[in-house]
Amino acid sequence: MRNTLAxxxxxxxxxxxxxxxxxxxxxxxxxxxPGSAGWEFTTTSPITLRxxxxxxxxxxxxxxxxxxxxxxxxxxxxxxxxxxxxPANGATALGAFAYMPLASPLTLEAxxxxxxxxxxxxxxxxxxxxxxxxxxxxxxxxxxxxxxxxGTGFEYPDLNVSGxxxxxxxxxxxxxxxxxxxxxxxxxxxALLAFTAPVRGGERTPTVRS
Numbered sequence: 001m002r003n004t005l006a007x008x009x010x011x012x013x014x015x016x017x018x019x020x021x022x023x024x025x026x027x028x029x030x031x032x033x034p035g036s037a038g039w040e041f042t043t044t045s046p047i048t049l050r051x052x053x054x055x056x057x058x059x060x061x062x063x064x065x066x067x068x069x070x071x072x073x074x075x076x077x078x079x080x081x082x083x084x085x086x087p088a089n090g091a092t093a094l095g096a097f098a099y100m101p102l103a104s105p106l107t108l109e110a111x112x113x114x115x116x117x118x119x120x121x122x123x124x125x126x127x128x129x130x131x132x133x134x135x136x137x138x139x140x141x142x143x144x145x146x147x148x149x150x151g152t153g154f155e156y157p158d159l160n161v162s163g164x165x166x167x168x169x170x171x172x173x174x175x176x177x178x179x180x181x182x183x184x185x186x187x188x189x190x191a192l193l194a195f196t197a198p199v200r201g202g203e204r205t206p207t208v209r210s
Contacts, residue, residue: 018175019095020047020116020141026133029057032168033124034152038117039167040075040144047140048107051174052084053091053099054118057127063089064098065125068118069154070171072106075113075144078156082106086118092178099178115147118171119154128168135169143167 020041052070064086071083084100091098108114120126130146137143146167147157161168 018047018138019097020138020173021135021169022095022138023136024129024132024134024169027129027131029127030130030168031120031124032128032130032148032170033120034122035149036071036117036119036151036153036155036157037128037146037148037168037170038115038157039146039169039171040113040115041137041141042113042144043108043110043141045110045140046107047138047175048105049082049102049173049175050105050177051092051099051101052082052086052116053094053097053172053174053178054086054126055129055169055172056093056096056098057129058125059096062093064091066121068120068126070100070116070118071154072171072173073115073117073156075115078158080156081114083154094174094178097172099172099174101177113144115157116171116173117147117149117157117168120170122152128170130168132169135167 049072052072054064054068054070056064065088067085067087069083069085072081073079074081082102084102086098086100091100120128135143146161148159148161148168149155149157150159
C-alpha cells in the first residue's frame, strides 16, 4: 500500500509542484502571434527549474494545435538562458500547461529579473491568456510587466505592454522534471494495478485431504 500511494503521489501531484504560475482567474484568450509573448518576474529566493511549458488554451482537445518554442531570458542582458520546443503532441500536460523537460536544470538567482515567453505563429489556434483577474504564483517570485516581441520569430520580447494586466500567459516553468506522456500513463496503470491486485496475506491455505 505504501508503494502504491507513492506511485499515485508521483502521478497526480506534479501539476501543483513548483509551477511559477499555478492558477489564474478571469481574463481573455488572446491571439498574440506572430512573435513571442510573455511576462517578466523577479525572484526573492533561488529557484531551480527543470521544465518549461506553454498554456493550452483548448483543454477539451488533447494536445496543442502547433508546436511552440518556450524560453527564459535574463531581463537585463536579454541573454537566452534556457529553451525547449513543446510539440503539438507528445508533451506532458499538467493543469492548463503542456511541458517538456530542460536538457539540464537551471537555477535562478535571488533578487534577479527574468523574462519567460513562448513563440506563436500568425493566426495560431493556440492562444495566450491575458487581462486576468488574479494570478497565483510561486511565493518566491514577483510578477512584472507583459511583453511582446517587435519581431515575428522566437526572440526576446522587447516591447513592454503594461496595459495587459499581469502578462501574457503563454509560457510557464516548473521545478519538477516532467515524465514523458507514455511514462506517466505507465505509472498510472501500475498504480491502478496495485490497487486491484489481491492481498496475498489474506489468501486461504488449501486443505490437504488424506
